[in-house]
Amino acid sequence: MMTSRRLLQLAVIVVALAYPIVTSGSPVWQRLGALVLLAAISASAWNIVGGYAGQVSVGHAVFFGIGAYAAVVAFVHLDLPPILGAPIGMLLSVAVAVVVGVPTLRLSGHYFSMATIAVGELVRVLSSTSDWLGGAQGLGGPAMPRTVFDLSFVSAMPYYYIFLAVLTGLLGLTWWIERSRMGFYLRAIKDSERAARSLGVSAGRYKLHAYMLSAAFTSLAGSLYLCMFGFIDPESGFGILLSVKMVVMAALGGAGQLFGPLIGALILVPLEELSNSLLGGQGAGITFVVYGAIIVIIARFLPSGLLSLLERRPHPGTKAAPANPNPASGHAD
Amino acid sequence: MVELSRRALTVGAASAAFAFATDANAEGVVKIGAIYPLSGNSASAGNYEKMAIELGADLVNKGDPELAKVLPLAKGGGLSGLKGAKIQMVFADNQGTPAAGQNQTLRLITEEKVVAMIGAYQSGITLTASAVAEKYGIPFVNPESVAANLTERGFKWFFRVTPVAADFAKAYSAFLKEQKAAGRKVDSIALVHENTEYGNSVASVIADVFAKDKLNVSMKVAYSANSTDVQPQVLQLKEKNPDAAIFVSYTSDAILYAKTMKEQNWKPAILIADDGGFNDPAFVKAMGSVTEGLISRSVFAPGKPGSVAAICDALYKKKTGGDGLDDVSARALQGFLVLADAINRAGSTEPAKIQAALRATDIKPEQLVAGYDGVKFDDKGQNILASTLITQLRNSQYVSVWPKSRATSELILPYKGW
Amino acid sequence: MTTTLLLQVVVSGLLLGAVYALFSSGLSLIWGMMNVVNFAHGEFVMLGMYTAVVVWTAMGGGPWASVPIAAILIGTLGVLAYFLLVRHIMRGPMLAQILGTFGLALFLRYGALWVFGANFKTLPDDLVGHSFILGGIRFEGSRVLAGAVGFIVTVLLHLLLTRTSVGSRMLAVSEDATAAQLMGIRPQRMQALAWALAGAATGIAGALVATFFYTSPTVGETLAIVAFVTVALGGFGSVLGALVAGLLIGVVESLSAFLIGPVYKDVIVYAVFVLVLWFRPQGLMGTT
CATH class of the missing domain: 3.40.50.2300 (Response regulator)
Incomplete structure (x- = not known):
C-alpha cells in the first residue's frame, strides 16, 4: 500500500518534470503544459478562500488583473523587467483584499458572490478609463526581449518550470495551512460559521487572512500571465469570465481539496485548447457547445467535483462519509 | 545571456523556415493561417472576414475569367510563381481574447506549418498574435487593425495594409x-x-x-x-x-x-x-x-462595372447569399490578395523570401478591391498608400x-x- | 437644463428599471425558492428574444404571438433544466450550481450561435406602435409595454407566492423541504413548478425586450449581470424587492449617465449596490 502510493507519487513527479522535454518536438503541447500550470496556480489560489473557507468569490479577476497590470506598469512606466512588478502587485492585491474583504466577507452565501462580481466589474470599468493603465486599449510588455529577466521566451519550457515551481510552492503552503490551526478553523467556519463563532473562533479574521493570501497568489498568477503573453487589457485582466473560470476549475476538480484545482485545470485547459484547435476554425462556436456540455455532465453526475470519485472508493457501503484518519472512531457504536 | 536568447531565436527561426519550405513544396500546396474572432462578441465581423478570405483563395485557386482580365492573380490554377501551387487556408478562432489569439497562432505556425499569417481583427489580439509570428520569423499580414502602436514595435515580419485611425x-x-x-x-x-x-x-x-x-x-x-x-x-x-x-x-x-x-x-x-x-x-x-x-x-465602394471592386462585390454577394462587400470584408480580401501576390512573386514558400516580396510590394489602385491609393510598405510595415473614402x-x-x-x-x- | 429634460431622463430610467425587474423576476423566484443562482439566466432571456425573432420572421407575429410562445418554450426549458440538471446539482455544494449552470450557459449561448449565426437581429421598430408624448415627455410604445408587463408579472408572482395555497406550499418547500414532505407536499413537484414559472416569466421578458433591443447569441451576458445585481440588491427571496431594486438601478443608471457620464454609470450602480449591502447585508427587502 505504502510503496504503491510512493510509486505513484514518484511517477507524477517524473511526468511533471519530464513533460516539457518529452513534448519539446511540439511547441503547442509544450505550451499547453505551461497553460495548465498557470490556470492551476490561479485556481489553487482561489481555492484557499473559495474552497477551504467556503467564501465563493466570483471576482478574483480583480487580483489577477492587478498582478498583470503591476507587471506591465513596471515595464512601461519604470522600464523594469515586468516580473519585478509581481511583488508590488501582490502587496497591492493584499491591500485591495482588505478593503474589499472587510465589508463583503460579512455577507453570507450568494450575497458575497454577487458583491464580488460587482467589485470585479467596477474595477474593470475603472481600469478602462485610466490612461495611465493604457485605457481600454491595454498595455503591451517588451515587444522583443531585452534581457532574460524580461522572461520573454520563444519556447514554453522556461515558463513551464517557473510555473511548476510556483505551483509547487503554493500547494506546499496550502498543504501546510490545511494541517495548521488555521486550516482547522477554516473548515469549521465553512461547515457552520455560527457554530465556529460560538466556539470562540474569530471567523472574520480567519476568512480575511485566507482572502488576503488567496489574493496575493492570484496576483502572482496575473504577473506570470503578463510575462508569457506580453499584453493585458481590461477584459483579459479583469473580465468576469476569468473569475468564473477560476471557480469552475476548482469546482470541477474538487473545491477545498489540495489537488482539486489542478485536476480541474488538467481537464478544462486541454479541453478548451483542443476543442478550439479542432473545431474553432469552422466558426460556429461548436468549441464552447462541447466545452459547456462536458461541464454540465460532470456537474450533473459529480456535483462535488472529480476528486469525489476517489473519495467514495474506500467506503463502498457508507454514505459518502469523509475519510476518518482516527481508527478509534471505528468501534463507536 | 542576451546574446544567447537572440541566437536561439534566429537559429530556431532559420531551421523552422527550412522545415516549412520543404514541407509545403512537397505537396504543391501553400498553407496560410488566418486568425479571426469566429465566436464571442465580434463573431459577426469575423465570419464576414472569413468568407472574404475564402473568396480570395478561390480566386487564386479556381479563378474567375472576368476578374482575370483586370487582376492577373485571378486567372485560376493556383499561384503561377509556384508552378500552380494551390493556396490552402487554415482558419482558427481567436475567441475574442488575446490569449487564444496567441495560442492559436502558435499552433498554426508550428503544427499546421503555415508559411504566412493573416489576421486578427481586434488590435489587442493582432498585437499578441503577431508577436508569436515575429519570434518564429513568419510574415504576418494585418488587413484591418487600426491601433497606432502595432507598427511601432520594430517588427520585421509585420505588414499592415489598412489605413490607421x-x-x-x-x-x-x-x-x-x-x-x-x-x-x-x-x-x-x-x-x-x-x-x-x-x-x-x-x-x-x-x-x-x-x-x-x-x-x-x-x-x-x-x-x-x-x-x-x-x-x-x-x-x-x-x-x-x-x-x-x-x-x-x-x-x-x-x-x-x-x-x-x-x-x-x-x-x-x-x-x-x-x-x-x-x-x-x-x-x-x-x-x-x-x-x-x-x-x-x-475603404470600399463598388465602383464602376468591370472594376476589380465591382466584380469582387458581385462574387462575394453570391458567396454570402446577398451581403455585398463592406469596409471590413473588403479590407480582409485586400489583405489576403496582397499576401497572395507577395507569395506568388517570391516564387517560394520560404518565409524570408515572402517577407522580401512583401517589402517590395507595389500594387496600383486599379488592381485593388479596397479604395486605397495603392499598396506599398514602409520600413515599419505600414502601407503608406492606404486611404479611406x-x-x-x-x-x-x-x-x-x-x-x-x-x-x-x-x-x-x-x-x-x- | 430644463426640468422636462430631467424628468424625461427619470422616466426613461423608470421604464428601463421596470424592464430590469421583468427579466430579473425569474431569477429572483428561483433564488428565493431554492437558493440556487442560475448563471444561465441571461441565456434564458436570450432564447426568449430569439423566439420573438423567429416568430416574427417565420409568421410575421408580433408580441401578442411571441409572448405566449416564448412563455411556454422557456417555461419548458426551465422544467427540463430542473429535472435533468438542477435537481442533481442541488445535492452537491453550492459551487456545483455555479459549475452546472455556467456550463449550461455556455452550451446555450454557443448553441444559439450555431443555430442562428453571429449576426445581430432586430425586430421592426413599429411592431408595438409608435412613441407618444405626454406632458412634454416622450414614451416609447415598446418600452412602455415591456415596463408595464414587468410590473404586472412581478406583482402577480408576488401575489401567487403570498396569497395562494400553491404559493404557500412552494414557500414551505423553500423553508424546509423535509418538513414539507412530511406534510404531504411533494418538494420536487413544487420546485419544478418554480422553474416552470421562472422560465415562463423569463421567456416573456425576452420576447418583450427583443422589441426594442438587438438580439445576438452573446446578448445574455450583457443582461445577466444586471439581473444578478438587481436580485441581490432587492434581497433574497423577495420578488417585490427585485422590482424596487430594478427601478432604483434604472433611475440611478439613467441619471448618472446623463449627469456624470455614461462610462461611469456602471461604476455608480455597482458602488450603490456594494454600499447597500454594507448597511443591509440581506438586500433592500430580504429577510435573513
Whole structure:
C-alpha cells in the first residue's frame, strides 16, 4: 500500500518534470503544459478562500488583473523587467483584499458572490478609463526581449518550470495551512460559521487572512500571465469570465481539496485548447457547445467535483462519509 | 545571456523556415493561417472576414475569367510563381481574447506549418498574435487593425495594409472643413464613442486632429460598449444639439443609437458614423430605413462595372447569399490578395523570401478591391498608400461621396434619418 | 437644463428599471425558492428574444404571438433544466450550481450561435406602435409595454407566492423541504413548478425586450449581470424587492449617465449596490 502510493507519487513527479522535454518536438503541447500550470496556480489560489473557507468569490479577476497590470506598469512606466512588478502587485492585491474583504466577507452565501462580481466589474470599468493603465486599449510588455529577466521566451519550457515551481510552492503552503490551526478553523467556519463563532473562533479574521493570501497568489498568477503573453487589457485582466473560470476549475476538480484545482485545470485547459484547435476554425462556436456540455455532465453526475470519485472508493457501503484518519472512531457504536 | 536568447531565436527561426519550405513544396500546396474572432462578441465581423478570405483563395485557386482580365492573380490554377501551387487556408478562432489569439497562432505556425499569417481583427489580439509570428520569423499580414502602436514595435515580419485611425481623422477633418467652406454650420461637433480599444483609440486621434485643424469638438461622450440602454446619451445630445455628431460604435450599440435617436426624435444636420457597427450588413439591413443619409467611412465602394471592386462585390454577394462587400470584408480580401501576390512573386514558400516580396510590394489602385491609393510598405510595415473614402447611406446602401475624384454620387445634406 | 429634460431622463430610467425587474423576476423566484443562482439566466432571456425573432420572421407575429410562445418554450426549458440538471446539482455544494449552470450557459449561448449565426437581429421598430408624448415627455410604445408587463408579472408572482395555497406550499418547500414532505407536499413537484414559472416569466421578458433591443447569441451576458445585481440588491427571496431594486438601478443608471457620464454609470450602480449591502447585508427587502 505504502510503496504503491510512493510509486505513484514518484511517477507524477517524473511526468511533471519530464513533460516539457518529452513534448519539446511540439511547441503547442509544450505550451499547453505551461497553460495548465498557470490556470492551476490561479485556481489553487482561489481555492484557499473559495474552497477551504467556503467564501465563493466570483471576482478574483480583480487580483489577477492587478498582478498583470503591476507587471506591465513596471515595464512601461519604470522600464523594469515586468516580473519585478509581481511583488508590488501582490502587496497591492493584499491591500485591495482588505478593503474589499472587510465589508463583503460579512455577507453570507450568494450575497458575497454577487458583491464580488460587482467589485470585479467596477474595477474593470475603472481600469478602462485610466490612461495611465493604457485605457481600454491595454498595455503591451517588451515587444522583443531585452534581457532574460524580461522572461520573454520563444519556447514554453522556461515558463513551464517557473510555473511548476510556483505551483509547487503554493500547494506546499496550502498543504501546510490545511494541517495548521488555521486550516482547522477554516473548515469549521465553512461547515457552520455560527457554530465556529460560538466556539470562540474569530471567523472574520480567519476568512480575511485566507482572502488576503488567496489574493496575493492570484496576483502572482496575473504577473506570470503578463510575462508569457506580453499584453493585458481590461477584459483579459479583469473580465468576469476569468473569475468564473477560476471557480469552475476548482469546482470541477474538487473545491477545498489540495489537488482539486489542478485536476480541474488538467481537464478544462486541454479541453478548451483542443476543442478550439479542432473545431474553432469552422466558426460556429461548436468549441464552447462541447466545452459547456462536458461541464454540465460532470456537474450533473459529480456535483462535488472529480476528486469525489476517489473519495467514495474506500467506503463502498457508507454514505459518502469523509475519510476518518482516527481508527478509534471505528468501534463507536 | 542576451546574446544567447537572440541566437536561439534566429537559429530556431532559420531551421523552422527550412522545415516549412520543404514541407509545403512537397505537396504543391501553400498553407496560410488566418486568425479571426469566429465566436464571442465580434463573431459577426469575423465570419464576414472569413468568407472574404475564402473568396480570395478561390480566386487564386479556381479563378474567375472576368476578374482575370483586370487582376492577373485571378486567372485560376493556383499561384503561377509556384508552378500552380494551390493556396490552402487554415482558419482558427481567436475567441475574442488575446490569449487564444496567441495560442492559436502558435499552433498554426508550428503544427499546421503555415508559411504566412493573416489576421486578427481586434488590435489587442493582432498585437499578441503577431508577436508569436515575429519570434518564429513568419510574415504576418494585418488587413484591418487600426491601433497606432502595432507598427511601432520594430517588427520585421509585420505588414499592415489598412489605413490607421489618423488617416480616418484627417479624412473627416478635410470633409468637415469642405462642408464649412460650402457654407454649412459646423461650429459644434459631438464625439460619441464606446470605451473599448476601438472607440477609445479612434476617438482620441479624431480629437487631436480636430484640435489641430481648429474644428470645435464641443462634447465628448464616452460610453461602455454593449450597453443595455443609450437613452441618457441621446438626451444629452438632444439638449446640446451640436451641428455635427461623430459616432464610434460597435454593431450592438449602433443599433441602439439608431433606434433611440428615432424614439427621442433627435438628429443633427451632419451625422458621421465611423465605420464599425454602422457598416455591419446586419445594421444596414435592420436600421437602413431610419438612418437615410448617414455618413460613414469605408475603404470600399463598388465602383464602376468591370472594376476589380465591382466584380469582387458581385462574387462575394453570391458567396454570402446577398451581403455585398463592406469596409471590413473588403479590407480582409485586400489583405489576403496582397499576401497572395507577395507569395506568388517570391516564387517560394520560404518565409524570408515572402517577407522580401512583401517589402517590395507595389500594387496600383486599379488592381485593388479596397479604395486605397495603392499598396506599398514602409520600413515599419505600414502601407503608406492606404486611404479611406467617405460614404453615405442611400436606400440602405452605401455609396461613395468623397473625395470628389472617387465619388459615385452627390453628397446630400442635411441628414434625413427616418 | 430644463426640468422636462430631467424628468424625461427619470422616466426613461423608470421604464428601463421596470424592464430590469421583468427579466430579473425569474431569477429572483428561483433564488428565493431554492437558493440556487442560475448563471444561465441571461441565456434564458436570450432564447426568449430569439423566439420573438423567429416568430416574427417565420409568421410575421408580433408580441401578442411571441409572448405566449416564448412563455411556454422557456417555461419548458426551465422544467427540463430542473429535472435533468438542477435537481442533481442541488445535492452537491453550492459551487456545483455555479459549475452546472455556467456550463449550461455556455452550451446555450454557443448553441444559439450555431443555430442562428453571429449576426445581430432586430425586430421592426413599429411592431408595438409608435412613441407618444405626454406632458412634454416622450414614451416609447415598446418600452412602455415591456415596463408595464414587468410590473404586472412581478406583482402577480408576488401575489401567487403570498396569497395562494400553491404559493404557500412552494414557500414551505423553500423553508424546509423535509418538513414539507412530511406534510404531504411533494418538494420536487413544487420546485419544478418554480422553474416552470421562472422560465415562463423569463421567456416573456425576452420576447418583450427583443422589441426594442438587438438580439445576438452573446446578448445574455450583457443582461445577466444586471439581473444578478438587481436580485441581490432587492434581497433574497423577495420578488417585490427585485422590482424596487430594478427601478432604483434604472433611475440611478439613467441619471448618472446623463449627469456624470455614461462610462461611469456602471461604476455608480455597482458602488450603490456594494454600499447597500454594507448597511443591509440581506438586500433592500430580504429577510435573513
